[in-house]
Amino acid sequence: MKKRVTLTFPRRAVQMPVTYRLAKDFNVATNIIRAQVAPNQVGKLVVELLGDIDEMDAAIEWMRSQDITVSLASREILIDEESCVDCGLCTGVCPTQALILDPDTYQLKFTRSRCVVCEQCIPACPVQAISTNF
Amino acid sequence: MLRTVAEINEKIQQQKAVVLTVEELKARVQEVGVTQTTQEVDVITTGTFEPMESTGAIFNLGHTDPPIKIRQCWLEGVPAYAGLGAVDLYLGATVMAEYGGLGDAEESRLNTVLPERGGGHVIEDLIAGKPVQLRALGQVTDCYPRPSFETTITRDTINQFYLFNPRNLYQNFIVGVNGGDRTLYTYLGPLYPRLGNAVYSNPGAISPLFNDPQLEIIGIGTKIFLGGGIGYITWEGTQHFPLQKRLPNETPIGPAATLAVIGDAKQMTPQWVRGCYFKNYGASIMLGVGVPLPVLNEQVVAHAAIQDQDIVAPVVDFSIPRRVRPTFGLVSYAHLKSGQIKIDGQMVRTAPLASIRLSRQVALELKQWISLGQFTLTEPVAPIPGDRTFLPQDRWGSQRASE
Numbered sequence: 300m301k302k303r304v305t306l307t308f309p310r311r312a313v314q315m316p317v318t319y320r321l322a323k324d325f326n327v328a329t330n331i332i333r334a335q336v337a338p339n340q341v342g343k344l345v346v347e348l349l350g351d352i353d354e355m356d357a358a359i360e361w362m363r364s365q366d367i368t369v370s371l372a373s374r375e376i377l378i379d380e381e382s383c384v385d386c387g388l389c390t391g392v393c394p395t396q397a398l399i400l401d402p403d404t405y406q407l408k409f410t411r412s413r414c415v416v417c418e419q420c421i422p423a424c425p426v427q428a429i430s431t432n433f
Numbered sequence: 434m435l436r437t438v439a440e441i442n443e444k445i446q447q448q449k450a451v452v453l454t455v456e457e458l459k460a461r462v463q464e465v466g467v468t469q470t471t472q473e474v475d476v477i478t479t480g481t482f483e484p485m486e487s488t489g490a491i492f493n494l495g496h497t498d499p500p501i502k503i504r505q506c507w508l509e510g511v512p513a514y515a516g517l518g519a520v521d522l523y524l525g526a527t528v529m530a531e532y533g534g535l536g537d538a539e540e541s542r543l544n545t546v547l548p549e550r551g552g553g554h555v556i557e558d559l560i561a562g563k564p565v566q567l568r569a570l571g572q573v574t575d576c577y578p579r580p581s582f583e584t585t586i587t588r589d590t591i592n593q594f595y596l597f598n599p600r601n602l603y604q605n606f607i608v609g610v611n612g613g614d615r616t617l618y619t620y621l622g623p624l625y626p627r628l629g630n631a632v633y634s635n636p637g638a639i640s641p642l643f644n645d646p647q648l649e650i651i652g653i654g655t656k657i658f659l660g661g662g663i664g665y666i667t668w669e670g671t672q673h674f675p676l677q678k679r680l681p682n683e684t685p686i687g688p689a690a691t692l693a694v695i696g697d698a699k700q701m702t703p704q705w706v707r708g709c710y711f712k713n714y715g716a717s718i719m720l721g722v723g724v725p726l727p728v729l730n731e732q733v734v735a736h737a738a739i740q741d742q743d744i745v746a747p748v749v750d751f752s753i754p755r756r757v758r759p760t761f762g763l764v765s766y767a768h769l770k771s772g773q774i775k776i777d778g779q780m781v782r783t784a785p786l787a788s789i790r791l792s793r794q795v796a797l798e799l800k801q802w803i804s805l806g807q808f809t810l811t812e813p814v815a816p817i818p819g820d821r822t823f824l825p826q827d828r829w830g831s832q833r834a835s836e
Contacts, residue, residue, distance in 0.1 A: 384482065384707060384719060384788045388622045391630040391784025399772075405789035423623050425484065425709035425719070425786075427549070 301349050303332070304359070307368040308342035315365065318346075325358035326350055332415045345374075345416065374416050375432050378409050382428035389420035389429060435730050441475045442809045450475040452803045454796040455639050455726075455737055462738040471734045476803055476810065479641040479737075480658065480723035480795025483634055483787035484709055486527050486620070487600035487671060488718045490556045490698055493592040494520040494567070502577035505570040508555045508586075515569070519577055523597075526553040526708075526718035551716020554708030556596070559588050560660070561703040594698045596660060596706075600670035602722055604642035604690040605677075605746055606635045608764060608783070610776065613752030618713030621786055624751055628776055631748065634786035637741045637766035639793065641724035642690055644737040646683040648675070650726055652813025657694060658723030658799045661705035663808070664696025666817075674823040683736070684744045686763055690817065694722065705795070721791060723799040727810050742767035748776060756825060 306317070313336060318329040327350035336342035348355055359369050376397075385407050387400045397413035398420055400406065421429045444450040451474050453461060458477045461470045494503070502519040506512065510530040514523040529551040558565055569582045588594055610631045611617045611624035618624075621632040637643070645651055655666040670691025677689035698706075705721035726733060746769070748761040761776045768774050769783050802808035 385790040386483075386719075386788045387785045388632065389784070391632055391782050392623060392625065400785070400789075405785075405793070419623075422712040425622065425711055425717070426707060427710065 300352050300355070301347055302355060302371070303345070303347050305370040305374070306342075306344040306346060306362065307370070308336070308344070309366045310339055310341060312365055312367055313338065313340070313342045317344075317362065317367070320361075321348070321358050325354045325361070327355055327358045333417070375411065376409070376414050376416060376418070376420065377430050377432055378407065379428045379430070382426050383407055384426055384428075386425065388425060389423050392419045392423045394419070435471060436475065436728060438727050438729070438810050438812045441727050444475055445803055445809050446806055448804065448806045450803060452476045452478060452800045454793070454800050455479045455644055456793065456796070458734070458737055459638065459740060462734060467731055467735050467738060470738075471728060471731045474728050474734070477644070477726040477728060477733070477737050478723060478796045478799040478803065479639060479644050479726060480721065480792050480797075480799060481602065481636050481640050481787060482705070482719060482721040482791035482795055483636065484620070484717045485598065485601045485603075485720045485722075486717050488556075488596060488598040488720060489523055489525040489552065490559070490594065491521065491523050491597050492594040492698075493518075494522065494586070495590075495592050496520055497579060497582050499579045500577045501569060501571035501579035501582050502574060503569040503582075504572045507568045508565050509550070509558075511550070511552050511555050513552075524552045524555060526551065526556060527716055528552040529716050549710040549716070551708065551710065553716050553718030554710075556698070556718060557703050557706050557708040559586075559594065560698055560701045560706050562588055588699055595695060596664070596698050596701070597667075597693075597695050598720075599693050600672060600691045601694050601720065602642055602670070602692045602724070603635065603688055604640075604646075605685050605744070606633070606688050607749045608633045608746050608769065608774075609751050610748055610761065610781065611752050612750040612759075617751050618711065619751055620711055620714050620717070621751075622711055626752075628779055628781045631769075631774060631776070631781045631783045632786055633746060633766075633769045633783060635746065635766075636785065636787040636789050636792040637770065638739050638744055639789070639796065640787075641722070642692075643684055643739060643744055645724075645726060645733075646679070646685070646736060646739075647819065648690055648817045650729060650733055650813075651724060652816045654811055654814035655724070656808070656811040657696075657725070658721070658795060658802070658808075659694055659696030660698070660701035660720055660722075662697050662700025662702075664694050664722075665811075666692050666813075667695045668693040669817050669821065672823060673817070673821050675817075675819045675821055676823075680743075680745065682739060682743055684739060686745055687747045692817065719788070721795045723795040725799060725803060725808070725810055740767070741765065741770055748774070
C-alpha cells in the first residue's frame with residue numbers, strides 16, 4: 300500500500316541515510332515528493348511510502364524512535380469548485396501537471412497523486428479558489 | 434438577403450427559430466458546408482467569459498434627508514467616483530481599497546479591508562444581493578446641507594444600477610510570456626522567467642468578435658447577454674483599433690475592435706459577474722458576455738465558420754516594460770489550446786485566462802433564451818466605426834525637441 304507522510308528531522312538526524320534504511324531494513328520504497336534538507340538544519344521531507352502494511356508501520360515506528368517526526372496528515376491543495384471558474388491560469392504554473400484542463404470540457408482537473416504541494420497555484424488563482432488545508 | 438432580423442424575430446416569438454451555438458455551427462459547416470448551413474440556421478450564439486478591466490457600475494443612491502451632494506464615496510472601503518449628480522456614483526472594477534484613502538476616522542476599519550478586494554468584488558456582492566457598506570462625504574451647499582452619510586445598501590435599496598463598460602469584448606488579444614530572469618506579476622497572472630509559461634486571454638474561435646470580423650452584423654444597439662441579464666452595445670470601446678493588421682480571412686492578428694456595452698445589473702447574477710484579483714497587479718472583474726449573430730446571408734456563416742487553426746495572436750515579451758514590447762511572432766489558437774507552444778526552439782506551457790468552459794456556457798444559455806422565445810434580436814441603429822487609429826500619448830512637443 301501507499302502512504303503519503305511528512306517527515307521532520309531534528310538536526311542530528313539529517314546525517315542519517317533514512318531512505319536507504321527504509322529500503323534495506325523494511326523493504327519500503329520512498330518516493331520523495333518535496334525536500335528541504337541542509338546540513339545542521341531541521342529538515343523536512345514529504346514522501347510517498349510504498350510497501351507491505353506491517354513493514355511500513357514498523358518503518359514509521361523506527362523513524363519515530365530516531366526522533367523523526369512522522370506526520371500522516373500531509374498538507375494538501377484544496378480546490379473550491381464553487382468558486383473556480385475553470386479559467387485554467389493555474390495549469391500554466393503547475394510544474395507536475397496535477398492541474399490540467401480537460402481537453403474536451405475545459406473543466407479543471409486536479410490529480411492529487413501528482414501534486415507536490417508547491418503551492419504556486421494558490422497566488423496564481425484570480426478568484427482565490429485554491430488553498431491548503433494547513 | 435436571405436433573411437431579415439424581423440423575419441428571424443417572428444420565428445423566435447413562435448419558438449420556431451433554429452439556433453446553434455457557434456461551436457455547433459462550426460461543426461455543422463464542416464459537415465454540410467456553408468450554403469446548406471445558411472439555409473438551416475437562423476441564429477448563431479457566441480459567448481465569452483474573461484477578465485474585462487474596463488468595466489464599472491453606475492448607480493443612483495436616492496436622496497437622503499437632509500440631502501447630500503456626494504463628492505467622495507467609499508463602498509466597503511473601495512472608492513467610487515462621485516463627480517456626477519448629487520447621488521450618482523460610478524464604481525470601477527479595478528479600484529482598490531488601499532489606493533485613494535478611506536477618509537478620516539477610518540483607521541480601524543482599514544485593518545478589516547482585504548487588500549485583495551477591489552471594485553469588481555463590490556460589484557459582484559451587490560449583484561449577489563449582499564449588503565454593502567457605504568460612506569460618503571458631501572460638499573455643503575444651500576441645496577445639499579448634509580456633510581456626511583453612512584449606511585448599508587443592497588441592490589434593492591438603490592435606484593438605477595447598471596454596468597456601463599467602456600471596453601469589453603476585445604477582438605483578439607495577445608499571448609504574454611516573460612523572457613527576463615525574474616517572475617513578473619501581470620494582468621495575465623504570474624509570468625515565469627526564461628519563458629516559464631505563456632498565457633492567452635481570448636477564448637479563440639468561439640469568442641464573439643472573431644465571428645463577425647469586420648463588425649458587419651453587430652453595431653450600436655445590438656442586444657446582448659451581459660452578466661446573465663440583457664444588455665446592449667452602446668459605442669465603440671476605448672482603444673477600439675479596427676485597423677489592426679488582418680489575415681486574408683479578415684481576422685486581426687492582435688488586439689483590434691472593442692465595444693462599450695451597457696446592461697441592467699439588477700438582472701445580472703454573480704455566476705456571470707465575478708470580482709477577481711491578480712497577485713501584485715490588482716483587482717479586476719470577470720464577465721460573461723454573449724452576442725447573437727443573425728444568419729442574414731451566407732457570409733455570416735462563412736465568417737462564423739472560422740476555426741482555432743485559422744486565427745493567431747502575437748506572443749509578447751513582458752520583460753521589457755515599454756509601450757511597444759518585443760514579440761516572438763504569431764501563434765495560432767489551435768497551438769495555444771494544445772497546451773504548449775514552441776518559442777525560440779523551447780517548448781513553453783500555455784494556459785488560458787478566459788474560461789473556455791464558461792464561454793461555451795454563455796453561448797448555450799443565450800441559445801436557450803432565444804429558443805424559448807425570451808430573447809429577440811435587434812438591428813443595429815448605427816455601425817461601429819471601422820477606421821479608428823490607435824494613438825500613443827507622448828509629451829507635447831517631444832517630437833520637435835528630438836528633431
